[in-house]
Amino acid sequence: MIQPVAVIGAGPFGLSTAAHLRARGIPVRVFGEPMVSWRDHMPAGMLLKSTPAASNLDAPQPGHNLVDYCDAAGIPRLVTDEDIIPVETFTAYGEWFQQKLVPELERVRVVSVDRKADRNGDRSKGGGFELKLDSGELFTARAVVVATGLSGLAHLPPELAAAAVDGPAPTGPVSHSSQHHDLSGFKGKELIVVGAGQSALETAALAAEAGANVRIVSRGHGRVAFGAPPWQQPKLRPESPFGRAWSLWALSYYPQPYRYLPEQTRHYLVRRVLGPLGAWWLRERFEGKVQVSEVERIVRAEPDGGAGAANGGPVLTVATPGRGTQQLTADHVISATGYRVDIAAMDFLGHELRTQLAVSRGTPKLGAGYVSSVPGVYFTGLPSASSYGPVMRFVCGTEFASPRLAKHLAAAHG
Numbered sequence: 404m405i406q407p408v409a410v411i412g413a414g415p416f417g418l419s420t421a422a423h424l425r426a427r428g429i430p431v432r433v434f435g436e437p438m439v440s441w442r443d444h445m446p447a448g449m450l451l452k453s454t455p456a457a458s459n460l461d462a463p464q465p466g467h468n469l470v471d472y473c474d475a476a477g478i479p480r481l482v483t484d485e486d487i488i489p490v491e492t493f494t495a496y497g498e499w500f501q502q503k504l505v506p507e508l509e510r511v512r513v514v515s516v517d518r519k520a521d522r523n524g525d526r527s528k529g530g531g532f533e534l535k536l537d538s539g540e541l542f543t544a545r546a547v548v549v550a551t552g553l554s555g556l557a558h559l560p561p562e563l564a565a566a567a568v569d570g571p572a573p574t575g576p577v578s579h580s581s582q583h584h585d586l587s588g589f590k591g592k593e594l595i596v597v598g599a600g601q602s603a604l605e606t607a608a609l610a611a612e613a614g615a616n617v618r619i620v621s622r623g624h625g626r627v628a629f630g631a632p633p634w635q636q637p638k639l640r641p642e643s644p645f646g647r648a649w650s651l652w653a654l655s656y657y658p659q660p661y662r663y664l665p666e667q668t669r670h671y672l673v674r675r676v677l678g679p680l681g682a683w684w685l686r687e688r689f690e691g692k693v694q695v696s697e698v699e700r701i702v703r704a705e706p707d708g709g710a711g712a713a714n715g716g717p718v719l720t721v722a723t724p725g726r727g728t729q730q731l732t733a734d735h736v737i738s739a740t741g742y743r744v745d746i747a748a749m750d751f752l753g754h755e756l757r758t759q760l761a762v763s764r765g766t767p768k769l770g771a772g773y774v775s776s777v778p779g780v781y782f783t784g785l786p787s788a789s790s791y792g793p794v795m796r797f798v799c800g801t802e803f804a805s806p807r808l809a810k811h812l813a814a815a816h817g
Contacts, residue, residue, distance in 0.1 A: 405430055406531055408812065409544035411513050411751070413437045413505075415497060416784035417550030419461045419801035422504040423809035424548075426463035432544070433508045434536070438497040440553050441490060444581040446609050451488040452601045452682040453797060454633075455481040457644030458488055460500050461801040467503060472496040484633035487684055512537040517753030518777075519543055532779065546779040546816045548808065551749070553785065557581045558743040563597065563736065566704035566717050571738065576706040576717035580606050580739040590614035595719065595733040597701070599627050599679040603739030604689055610737075611692045618694040620701070620719065620731065621679070627695050629681040644799040645677055654792045658803055661792040662770075666763055669789055676793040696731065698723050704736065744786045756780070763789055772811020773804060779816065781808055 410421045413435035421433045436442075451458060458481075459468040469488070473480045476495065481488055501508055519533045531543045557579040559571050567577040573588075580602050589610050596607045599621035611617045621627050630646070641652040654661070654676060661669065681689065698721040705718045716734040723729060745765040746757055761768040761776035769790035773781045783804050788795040795804065 406543050406545040407432045408546045408548065408816070409434065409513070409516075409532070409534055410548045410550060411435065411516070412550035412552055412554070412784075413501065413508055414440055414550065414552040414784070415460050415798045415801055416552065416804065417548070418497065418501050418505050419805040420548055420550055420783055420808055421508075422467075422500075423461075423463045423805045424812065425505070427809055427813050429809075429813060432542075433505055434511055434513050435508070435551075436510055437501045437508060438494045440581075441494045441497065443584060444553070445490045446580075446583055446586050446606060447491075448609055448612075449490040449605060450682075450684070451490060451493055453488070453799070454484045454644065455486050455488060456484070457797060457799040458493060459802070460497065460798065461805045462500070462504060463806070467500055469493075469496050472499050475499065509536075513751050515751055515753055516547055517756050518759075546781065546812055548781045548783060548812075549749070549752075549786065550783050551786075553581065553742050555748050555750075556742040556744055556785070558740050559738050560597075560701070560740055562701045563704050563738050563740075566706040566736070568706070577704065577736045577738060580737055581742075583737065586610045586615070587613045589735065592616070592734040593716070593732070594618070595620055595717075595731060595736045596739055597622070597719075597736060598739035598741070600739065600741065601681055601685070602741065603679075604629075604681040604685055604693075606737060606739050607693045608685060608688045612688070617692075618696060618731065618733070620696045620698060620721065622698055622700055626679070626697055627681070628679070629686040629689075630683045632683040644794075644797070650676070655794050655799070656803075658792040658794055662768075662790040669792075670764055673788045673793050673796070677796075696721065696723075702728055742785065744789070746786075766790075772815075773808040774811060774815070781812065783808055 407430040410417050410433040421431055424431045455469050470480050513534055514537050515535045517533055519531045531545050532547050533543055535541050563577050571577050571579045573582050586609050590613055592615050594610055594615045594617045596603050597620045607617045607619050636647045643651040643655040645651045700722050702720040702722055717736050719731045720728055746762050759777050766789040767775045767782045769787055773783050773787055785796055794800045
């Protein structure tokens with residue numbers, strides 16, 4: 404019996420990769436809840452920053468783009484750069500893609516992955532990989548594709564973590580933006596949102612629209628800014644899924660050489676290219692509705708500021724340019740500080756397997772075809788960004804990643 408390939412994760416990168424593997428006739432088992440991060444960890448009413456052209460899951464055959472879903476669902480087509488995509492529509496598109504191209508998806512969780520041991524119990528020389536599911540099933544896969552997206556990678560800065568001794572939680576003093584699907588509970592509350600990217604600015608705008616009194620706290624170089632609308636972008640520069648610029652064009656369509664850049668440069672570009680910037684359509688909903696405090700840094704956060712805080716809630720002490728420190732109080736603090744890849748946080752990977760993976764600042768070092776230093780283990784999506792560039796942070800990265808990963812895997816394990 405031919406051992407299957409295991410794809411762990413059913414978001415855009417997992418589904419796209421699985422579709423390409425299936426099209427090559429490779430037996431594949433795919434695990435996870437389809438589009439779970441988009442459905443459960445994005446605020447209701449959120450709109451995608453990406454344009455329709457940058458929001459397609461790559462498929463091995465035509466007929467599975469966002470516009471095809473719109474036609475199938477009988478809803479208005481989302482085509483132009485001015486068309487804004489509701490998160491609910493994008494989630495439904497991903498689920499439609501899954502039903503059409505990855506119908507055998509198994510809605511179970513992978514508990515552990517490790518190399519299969521040989522007859523002597525040596526996992527370094529065994530063939531294939533042993534996976535355990537939360538259903539109790541054990542099986543062997545010839546290769547594993549890790550496509551777990553943002554799961555388990557929410558980043559809470561140390562200065563905020565000090566005020567969340569039991570971890571970030573919606574019911575505690577500090578939470579992460581990924582923990583909020585419904586912001587209506589903040590009506591009438593004093594809310595601080597830390598961050599200056601699209602997630603922070605849109606969370607703040609949605610909370611203000613829900614009746615909260617909201618303040619954005621942006622740190623260091625994260626100044627609050629918004630992108631230019633499509634009709635104001637320079638026409639003489641090449642077009643990319645993210646806008647018109649030579650650098651964006653190169654990073655979008657030619658990420659092959661990226662992994663040969665110096666380590667420091669690669670990590671810097673992943674953080675800064677298309678960094679903290681609100682969507683052009685968000686400016687009107689944000690300005691005048693949300694207070695903004697641009698600070699040098701957050702000195703510390705305390706979970707309970709006592710009588711001086713709003714309802715005894717958390718207090719942030721911040722350093723401000725030329726004015727020393729000041730205290731900001733609220734009923735709750737949301738950390739919209741993004742995600743940070745860390746192999747150590749992927750606890751479903753067995754300890755021995757994790758120690759064998761070559762990493763760079765916590766991220767896997769990947770070779771051609773998205774393969775890791777352990778033959779047969781592949782990473783795609785956000786964990787591959789430090790090797791293939793910032794385009795891997797976005798859905799449109801599936802166009803480059805999925806066919807190349809499937810081709811490499813077929814050649815190496817076909």
